[in-house]
Amino acid sequence: MSDEPVPARPIIDLKSLTPARVALGRSGASLPTKPLLAFTLAHARARDAVHAAFDAPGVIAGVRALGLGATVVSSRATDRADYLRRPDLGRQLDAGSAAALADLGIAPCQLAIVIGDGLSAAAVHAHAVALLQSLLPLLAGDDAVAVGRVVVASGARVALGDEIGAILGARMVVMLIGERPGLSAPDSLGAYLTFAPKPGLTDAERNCVSNIHKAGLSYDAAAIKIAWLVREGLARQVTGVALKDESADRAPRRIGTAVPE
Template sequence: MSSPSVPNRPTLDLRALTPARVALGRSGASLPTRPLLDFTLDHARARDAVHAAFDAERMIAELAGFGVPILATRSRAADRGDYLRRPDLGRQLEPTCAEHLAACAADAGRLAIVIGDGLSPTAVHAHAVGLLRALLPMLAEAAPVAIGHIIVASGSRVALGDEIGAILGSCMVVMLIGERPGLSAPDSLGAYLTFAPRPGRTDAERNCVSNIHRAGLSYGEAAFKIAWLVRAGLSRGVTGVALKDESGDLPARIGTALPE
């Protein structure tokens, strides 16, 4: 018995469904000029995002209206070049900054929110404030989650949040950080959640909500997932592989659209 015929859909249709490089065509044995120029432009944007300077002062000014104490800190990476060559330095607080945070530990809350530049300061500048604007009201709903501080961390890798959270005595850290740029998304923001943060935590002990950008998760969608994971993580005393994201089982929230 023959199987029913399947309509022949051209590969070109896939281009309407994904930003991936498919159905680019060819010119002889090479790419046509337009896809080659597009690739070169996207590669340049990704490189620019990695090497962009992080404007911590601007970030602090934009966060001032949220009504949460804000602290500035930095890693042991002396500059951007140092940060890229020595990932280990981006995971350790600069000693005087560690002392400053320790002096604020008495005011610690259940949750610390760290904003780090990561591998794409461009993503942090574009999306961190908008995401927080959607997230903080969700954390303030029924059974509010107490937030001790928002920390702006320069030269930051994800694990820097572990030391910050341990010094502040926070039960959980949410790290908002620029993700490694891709050729289709140089400004993707990620959120990493770690319960009982301390140096030495592994990635298996974290939850991640990633791909927060114009073609990915909206602020509302990402904030809903993060808020669910925060509450579930605090309630169960775990994050990482022991905490499955079940936020999709709840009624969907209307996503906050990202700016064009």
């Protein structure tokens, strides 16, 4: 081994590798004006993302442009303030939405896709349809996954997808939802996958692909992970802590090779 000392790297190198707030400097006992203003702007953008109105008709139009049927539903949260104060209401469909889904009378499917506003409608507006555009071709092919109706849900928490999936008779549900905004990413989208959805499941029974946005995980990279988890989850008949994401290491098994329960 060489005894030569490793040259010190300036902290400015770290700033080029991360959007995190490092090496901000100081002015007396406080931050310099520029990073302080940048922090204030990022905080305002995060708050705006949480309170932004959800453009469900716009999302529906984008989904239908991809050739998929779509239905709008709502949770039991009556407004945004209600949604933020009562997370439990965002996990349950309102009575009219539940009845409307049941009255669709569509056949059970392998995969239901739910798009929910979550804590960042901005993330859904920016990324949900574009992610679907990358995902759908990966679910097609010789071993195609049958995608049922897409449901667009307002006032949604992740677990709302469980009730929707159960009503639609889906073997698996993928919930695309706006994640809690951060100070560097107010528009981050998450995808949550649950096999055999039904009310009462916990997050331990889901897989999550998160941080989907322009400066994070790309649409193509996220679609590869989601498609792998969908196919492997259907083959193994499980999601959550029992299903590790190995999409970078091997191809998923064919769904038809699943061992019956």
